[in-house]
Structure formats: C-alpha cells, structure tokens
Amino acid sequence: MNSTAHQSIQKYLKSYSNDLLNDSIDDPRLKNLKWCFVLVVPVCGESPSFLDDLLIHQRIESILTVMVVNRPTEHDKSAQWFTENQLLIERLNFDAESKVELSKQHHLLLNVNGHDVMLLDFNDQPFDHRKGVGLARKIGADTALKMIQLNWISNPWIFSTDADVELPIDYFSVVNKTNHNQSAICLDFVHSGSDPKLCDYQNQYDFKLRYYQQGMKYIGSKYDYIPLGSTLIIEASAYAKVRGFPSRSGGEDFYILNKLAKVGGIYQPKMPKVKIKIRLSDRVPFGTGPAISQIKQLEQQGGGYKLYHPDCFYIIKQWRDDLLNYFDHQKLPHSDCGLNDCWHIGHVLENGFKQSKSHQRWQQFIHEWFDAFKILKSVHFLSESLPVISQLELLRMQRYQEIAGC
Numbered sequence: 574m575n576s577t578a579h580q581s582i583q584k585y586l587k588s589y590s591n592d593l594l595n596d597s598i599d600d601p602r603l604k605n606l607k608w609c610f611v612l613v614v615p616v617c618g619e620s621p622s623f624l625d626d627l628l629i630h631q632r633i634e635s636i637l638t639v640m641v642v643n644r645p646t647e648h649d650k651s652a653q654w655f656t657e658n659q660l661l662i663e664r665l666n667f668d669a670e671s672k673v674e675l676s677k678q679h680h681l682l683l684n685v686n687g688h689d690v691m692l693l694d695f696n697d698q699p700f701d702h703r704k705g706v707g708l709a710r711k712i713g714a715d716t717a718l719k720m721i722q723l724n725w726i727s728n729p730w731i732f733s734t735d736a737d738v739e740l741p742i743d744y745f746s747v748v749n750k751t752n753h754n755q756s757a758i759c760l761d762f763v764h765s766g767s768d769p770k771l772c773d774y775q776n777q778y779d780f781k782l783r784y785y786q787q788g789m790k791y792i793g794s795k796y797d798y799i800p801l802g803s804t805l806i807i808e809a810s811a812y813a814k815v816r817g818f819p820s821r822s823g824g825e826d827f828y829i830l831n832k833l834a835k836v837g838g839i840y841q842p843k844m845p846k847v848k849i850k851i852r853l854s855d856r857v858p859f860g861t862g863p864a865i866s867q868i869k870q871l872e873q874q875g876g877g878y879k880l881y882h883p884d885c886f887y888i889i890k891q892w893r894d895d896l897l898n899y900f901d902h903q904k905l906p907h908s909d910c911g912l913n914d915c916w917h918i919g920h921v922l923e924n925g926f927k928q929s930k931s932h933q934r935w936q937q938f939i940h941e942w943f944d945a946f947k948i949l950k951s952v953h954f955l956s957e958s959l960p961v962i963s964q965l966e967l968l969r970m971q972r973y974q975e976i977a978g979c
Contacts, residue, residue, distance in 0.1 A: 574729050578810030582722050585726065585813035590720040593679055593693060602673050609635040610745045611717040611731040615709035615802075616642045616652035619736040621664035624819060627734070628688055630742045636725065639717055640665075641709040643695045645822070647704035649815045658696040665692055691716065691965050707825030710802060711818040718817075721809045730758075731812055733826075735803035737852060741845035748806065755831060756811035756837025760804040761844070767909045768849030774868040775851045777878050778861060780964055784977075788886035789948065789978045792893055796945035801861075802826040806840070811836050823860055831945040836942050863925045879961035883972040888912070892951075893943060900926070900935035912947055916947070 586592065610633065616623070624638065644654040644661060666672065670684035675877065678694045693712060700708050705785055710733060720726045732746045734740065747758060765774045789797035815832035818825045833839065837914045853869070854862025872876050888910050895906035898923055906913060913919070929935040967973050 574796045574810065578729075579722075580626075581810045582716045582718060582812040586715075586719055586722060589816075590715040590719065590815050591708075592715040593675065593712065594719045594723075595725060595925050600673065603725075606681075607635075607727065608637040609633065609726070609916050610728050610732060611637050611639060611720060611726045612734065613639045613717055614641070614734055614736055615706050615713065616640055616661065616736050617644050617706075617709075618650070618657040619661060620659045621737045623661075624665075624688060624690070625686060627736065627738055627740060629739060631740060631744070632742075633652045633745055634687075635691070636745070637691060637720070639693065640743075641713040643705075643709045644699050645705050646699045647702040651699060653907070655696055655699075659771065659964075662692065662696065665690060682698055702903065703822055704820040706802070706917050707821035707823070710825055714807070714818055716810060718809055718812060721795060729814070731807045731809060731810040733805040733807065733848070735849075736957070737850040737854075739848040739849065742866060744847070745843045747842060748847060750842065751808075751840050752838075754838050755840045756808050756814075756833040758806040758842070759798040759830070760806070760841045760847050762799075762801065762847045762852045764803050764848055764849050766799055766950035768851070770869075771851045771853070771865065774865045774872075774967035775861075775924050776965065777868050778864045781864075781878070783881055784880060784967070785977050788881070788952075790881070790947075792890045792948065792970055794893070794943075794945070794948060795839070795940060796831065796834050796948065798834075798841055800827040800830045800945075803849060805830070807833065808837070827945065831966060832947070835941050877963050880964060881952055881956055881960055882959040883967065883970055883976055884959055885955040886976055887972055889948065889951055893939070895938050896922070896943060900929065900932055908956060910958070912951060915951070916972060936961055 614627070618873060624640075628636070628638070642658050644651050644658060665682055666680070669682035669690075672683070673681040674926055677904065678692075678697070682690045682692055693716065705838055714731050717726065717731045721729055721731075728748065732745070745761065751758065755966045764779060766775065768774050786797055786799050802825065806830070811833055814836050815829060817829070819828045821828065830839065851865070852862065853866050855918050889912075892906045892909050892912050895904070903926075905919060905922070922944065925935070931939050956962045
C-alpha cells in the first residue's frame, strides 16, 4: 500500500470512522495477534450455528470475522431478535477457547470452533431503525479498516457478507486476481433452497436483478454490477476515499458501490459464486427478503411481478450517447422523452463543459455525473409513461433480445 493510500485511510479514521478499537489497541494481549483476512458480517436474529455454515468451506486458519450483532429500534420483532441475539452471544462466548475484552460489551473471541471472532455486541443498544444494517456494516468495516492500518490484517481488502451465506472455497483468494485500478469486487451468486414456491419467487427476483444488469451493460454504463452486501469486497484505501458505508436501513451496498465506481473499477469475476439461502425476511425495509415477500403477496392476490419496459434502457442509451458526444458537437440530446427537462440538462452540460478541457475529461464527467443513482431515477421517470410488463411479455420482445445480447 502506497503513501497516498495510507494518508486516505488515516484521514478517514481520524474524521469519519466508527471503529471500536481506540481504547484497546494498547492492550498487550493484542500485540502479537495477526490475521491474513478480515470478514465483516452484520447479524440480527440468527441461529447460533450460522457461523459454521458461513465458513464451512474455508480451510484458511488466518481469518478474523468481525460480527456486528444488532437490532433496530422501531420494529415488531425487535424484542424477539434481542432474545435470539442473546442466545447467539452466549453460545459464542461458551465455545470460545479464550477471550480478550475490548470494552464492556465488545470482545475478541479466539478459536470459536476453529474461528476467531471480534464480537461487537449492540444488542443492548438497538440502532435507529433508519440506520440499521448500513450502520452495522459501517461499524464493522471501519473496525476492519483500523486493523488493516495497524497491520493486524495483512491483506488490504475488506470482505463483506451476510449471515444467510455459504462462502465458496476460493472466496478469499479472489483478491489475488485484481489489479491496482480496482476499488471493489462484486462476486456472482446463486440462491439455494428446498421450498419450490420460495425458489420460484427467488428466481423471479433474480431475473429482475440480472435483467437490470443487462440493461446497464446495454446502456454502456460502468455501474453494471449487482449491488449485494453479501457479495461485496472493498479495497481498504478506496473504502476510506468514499467515506465508508452509509448508515442506512437498506441500500447501503448500492450507495457505496455508486461511489466506489467513481474511484476505481468494479471487478466482476464469474467465479467463485457466493451461495445465498432463500428465505423470507423483514430485517430490512427493501432488498431480496422483502422482494420475495412482495412476489408471494402478489401471487396470492392474483397478480404478478412486473418488470421495467425494455424501451427504458433503449431511450437512456441513446440519451447517454448524446451526452458523451456533447463535447465534440455541443448539441443537446434529442428524442429525450423528457429526460432533458427532468435533469435540467442544459445547465448541467454548460457547467460540465466549463470544467472539462479534453475529450477524456468530458467522458469522465459524464460517467461521474450520470451515475447509478441517476440512471435508476431515469428508469423510474420513464416508467411513468411506459408500461411495466411481465417476465413472459418481456422475453417475447425484440428489444429485450437486443438488450440481452449486448
């Protein structure tokens, strides 16, 4: 790691971090502890056996799992999750060979059935329900970043996942395939389950995720990944540059990747694949679990899950191409279907043109301005005038074949 990367990390830790090591880094029992990799997992209402399932395929001994046990304040299941969290905490403490107290609540548990765990226990301090899993990921990743800075962790990547996952055998070695220009890795994934109905609901949602990704690739956007917190790996200095995970109750993976894609490439290897369990979940207000519940409810009501019309992506592609060509021709996009007014594009292009002294810099300006958030908002804007459609209708459309074959 070069000096610029070190400076970025130090600046972040000093001004923006929620790490929990400031009071304990001088403990002599921590001086000689080192690991190769650090894995961050937010945990809410999980089975005591989840850690064994998560790491069942891992044969690397030098892994530290930073487990952030949490629950939201205003939720019907908050009391139930408190009890479930407490059972997990007691089991981890019982199974640990030894323990180092970091503070009254937070402990380093060594050799928990072969795994080292930094247990960050917020069960008695429930999170604001508006911050939820994003705050849990931020605390865990900030603590991981601090350990990387202290050289407790030798590999400068922060591995992020969830409690409903089985990590593949070669999960940690994937960082060896990256280059210095990449800020993050989005791994591919597969969902698994035994309930045929839930599998069907999950397949419908997975199709939507991959269809949207196809649309992003068709547009030509570099934000063409699927943002899942369970499949995300972030380079340490890039994490610091974008000021970490946002403290949100959902979508924290989307928003941090939106920033990471502006400071480096997003590596998307086809292998290894993360295995995610199919389950209904209301731990977060939106995302995979709530989407499965929504699809189930729509079916029970006699409806079906709807998808964006493929013309949304066609229109955005033409519009974005016109934006990219503006530096050479200085002509506003035509056939914009209202996007020019939606984004006040004349004003945006005028200001951007003043700051861009070369064709390359203009391309970068458009990449940074028309980001994943604005593309998603543009899709929603166009969907107000284009009908949403079923998966079967979509598969029959020529425009979809064009997008899928991109």
